[in-house]
Amino acid sequence: MFWHDGLLIGHSAIDDEHQRFAACIQSLREAPADRLAQRLEELLQLARTHFLHEDRLMEATAFPPRKCHIGEHAAVLASISGVQARLERGEVAVARRLAEELEHWFPAHVQHLDSALAHWICKQHVGAKPVVLRRNLETRRTAEPA
Template sequence: MPHTESSALLKHDGLSLGYAPMDQLHEEFIGLVEALAQAPDHAVAAALDALALNAHEHFDAEDRWMNESAFPARACHIDEHAAVMGSIAGVRRRVSSGDFAAARRLADALVEWFPGHADYLDSALAHWMCKRRLGGTPVVVHRRMQAPVAVPSH
């Protein structure tokens, strides 16, 4: 049964960090987390495999940027990527035994984890990369994502 609860929380431009290569990776990652959360049982393994491949490429790119640019806070960031990959590997083993709920719990956990990771660790890296490449920090314009306020009629 598909799980549709929390992945929509990631669909807003507040996660744009102003470094286009990273923003592209994040958009792809978010889409795959959402696909995993909504996958019916027969498609969970394929959705999880796609997420695992994407996460590996995503984290490898960020790790490479940090190492090549001597990003000061890279050890903690790289360790967090490794921990997530370890969790994904563990869930892949459980899914191969038929535990599809484990994949949905992983999707929920990634929805909870990712905004904080992007806000604290990735935003610092995005600033670092923009400053090195462009000489300044990124400028990101976020739209207000609130629901319209009802105005009472008289």
């Protein structure tokens, strides 16, 4: 999973966290077997912090679909924790599979749920949608493997 401007939502704090989350997923995917547990723990801690941040923003602003969004965060945390338990039993392949699944889940989550949250927050604060500047988006899309 490589970060690209197509994942920007226009909320700088969340965008920064998303960039770190994408890097953690990539790090988990590329980690040697003896580093998987460490990388998975780093991902879990970052996910907890990031999801808590978003969950608090949703509650504070009464974001209408917050229950669904918060539920998705909880499901991802449960999945990571479950994989952590399996990795402790020596199931290395399941950690690699988690990284692959998160690579597929993350962009859709960002582009649908998180972008809607950013729009909602911006609308609440300034009465408009966020401005998102994307550089070389078309080049990156064509350069990325299918």
